[in-house]
Amino acid sequence: MAKTFLIDTSRCTACRGCQIACKEWNELPANDTRQWGSHQNPPDLNAYNYKLVRFNERRDGDTVRWNFFPDQCRHCIDPPCKHEADAYVEGAVIQDPETGAVLFTEKTRQLSEEACEAVREACPYNIPRRHPVTGALVKCTMCHERITRGMLPACVKACPTGAMNFGEREEMLALAEKRLAAVKAEFPNAMLADPDSVSVIYLLTDDPFNYHQNAVAGVTRDLDRQQFLARLTAPLRRSARAAMQG
């Protein structure tokens, strides 16, 4: 019954229908933005944008390539943000056992600014944002009220190209493998981003860094994957230690 997204970036045209559909469904206000030389607007995720299509324009030999990355919460299967938040306020972050959705509740308002920062740090994908007015931590909700009534998430419903897909985990994993095999004919380096640990699986046509520095689990160029994975499991190990000591 766990739900999963497949975001097939080979099909994304960066129309940003998903980004706006998300904003409209959640009735989030506009951001005051400036032209900053990119179509990526607003420049980053914020309390009023749970979904953002990232644009990365780059040179590949003599060709200019443009990678589009519809960024959002990955709804990790074992969410580090929840482990971190549990240490401060029980119930601030919950996970729906039925759908696998990781949900930030009203209780996130009780998190101090430092605690919010710790939860944000714990996220391997740099997703959570603190609401400037309410102090709540916010992000993609998997359109929980829609999916529990058999509707598609707003972003998936709006996608005109088939880049955004949503369904039962098994189904999406099968679709991911099928699409990966097809896409590899044109892009031999195509890959799935962290398919075993997240509910929002990206199909990337090449190096994740050509999309976004957090396209795959929090590895930045300075921090190697090993170190990162250690950080990812740190809260778990912390609680295991505590349990043993207790």
Added chain:
Amino acid sequence: MEVNRRQFIKVTGAGVACLSLTQLGVDLTPVQAYTSSLKIEGAKEVFSICPFCSVSCHIISHVKDGKLVSTEGDPDYPINEGALCAKGASMLSMTRNEHRLTKPLYRAPGSTQWEEKSWQWTLDQIADRVKKVRDKDLILKNDKGQAVNRLESMFFIGTSHADNEECAIAHQLARSLGIVHLDHQART
């Protein structure tokens, strides 16, 4: 209500699934508290067309107590199949936005001020000016003396909010006035 076998299996299947979660000691209460209502529950569905480009995607507008509460693509329409681009997806904001014009505004030549005008006044002005310009500028014959009935000083622009039949009428109107500069908003 008669329950057939398939429905029965579905119902008991759901029951079993719920039971197993509870038996595992999973407390669903916080999740239920998180998601209590759907904003379009019980809303009336009104069909509309996206006004932005010539694809004219169909949109379902959810109306509750006479107020628009949500819009999304119409999955039954074969052209957009429920999908919308960023412009079509922004229909709710477009109707609610404080910058939206709800009355005709008129700025007199040389003026820096916009004045609110009635539709009647506006339509009369358009009719008067169209007639004045046409009477003045209509070209009946070209250099070779051939009848052309051409009006080159006027531009006519259509809208993707118009359906095929409305476009045909608008086109006939423009052609009958002699307008040759005729285009569509979605191409601009």
